[in-house]
Amino acid sequence: MAKNPNLTLTGSDLAALLCSRVCHDVISPVGAINNGLELLDEGGSDADALDLIRTSAHNASVRLKFARLAFGASGSVGASIDTGEAEKAIRDFAAAEKKTEITWNGPRAIIAKNRVKMLMNLFLVAYGSVPRGGSIDVTLENPETDAKFTLVAKGRIMRLPPKFMEINSGHVEEAVDAHTIQPYYTVLLAEEAGMRMHAVQTEDALVYTAEMAATE
Template identity: 50%
Template sequence: MTNLPALSAPDLAALLASRLCHDIISPVGAIQSGLELLDDMPDDPESMALVRSSTKSAVAKLQFARIAYGASGSSTAQIDMGDARTVAEGWMAFEKANLQWSGERAYVPKNIAKLVLNLLVVANASVPRGREVEVSIERLEPTARFTLRARGKPLRVPAKFRELLAGETTPESIDAHGIQPYYALLLAREAGLSVRLEQGEEEVVFHVVPADESEEALRSVEIEAPR
């Protein structure tokens, strides 16, 4: 399993809250700007369009965050992967890449659904605008196995994610920008899964497999492409 630096529960909660605020401040700020413009120019179509678009973006981000970062009920709660797909599609409608999603729909332990969504954030950040991210749910029972592929050029997997995979970080180096990839790998560890990264010239693949499924998985994470 990935050797992650230890964070206290209060620090983890505070950094995730900071990340959430960072994600929604832009659309909420745009709503405020649009409303101020409407104060000066009532019924202005461009201002109204800005408010409508920004409101939809804020709602999509909050619905996504509710599952990706939130408690989603009790510690034993399960999440419908169909609901995870729905919030993923809503969130990606306002992001850089286009989303393709395939695989079965079933209720799964919440950390499985949360892991898929958090790796989706990392995959989306790896490709330029207008490219594609594909989520393939290969198996959910008895243990989950799935793959995310990000296609485009140039590919830039977030540096903090790579550092965390390689065990090159300390608690002091985790900030509001690095907490999301940290949380993704923490979810994988809690779910008994292993994440491996494979990168080519125009495609990066995030493999998620049971940690005890093979010798390769037991060796934690393998990075197959040079940095």
């Protein structure tokens, strides 16, 4: 399997950019919790303030749990992960955001950590490609052996993410930053898992696939 020439970040740069990404994802709900507390201090509606705090705390918790599995160590080096954990994290993430329906098909299995992390990051790519919401169908085939993952995203607005397409194709020259680290990490995980990713736009959907690469 040929190496992707775009995957050149050092370990320290990769870690720093991923940390920036996680902080970006949780700062909004944490800020909303603070707003709810300020509303209480100012004598506002207790019900409204508590509802804002409760909702924002749940959102922050869901995002952190997702990030721990998608970006974190999730066990020791070389560990395996239950795909059921990924399914729950993805369903909880989508439910908290309240704009995208998830359908999950395929057997539950305990498989290589990077394969699960790649699946979760590919979900984030697909999720971002339907910004107004819609649906994402996730299908797992032979996850323990000759794995193939297919994600079909549908929505009122659909667009294949240009940065993901560039990084995955190996033809991008711009430096990776905190805004593009997530698609970069997705491609890196796919390479480490020995998988190839493809993305195409049909008349009514965006179709993302990841499957085991042929051994050269």
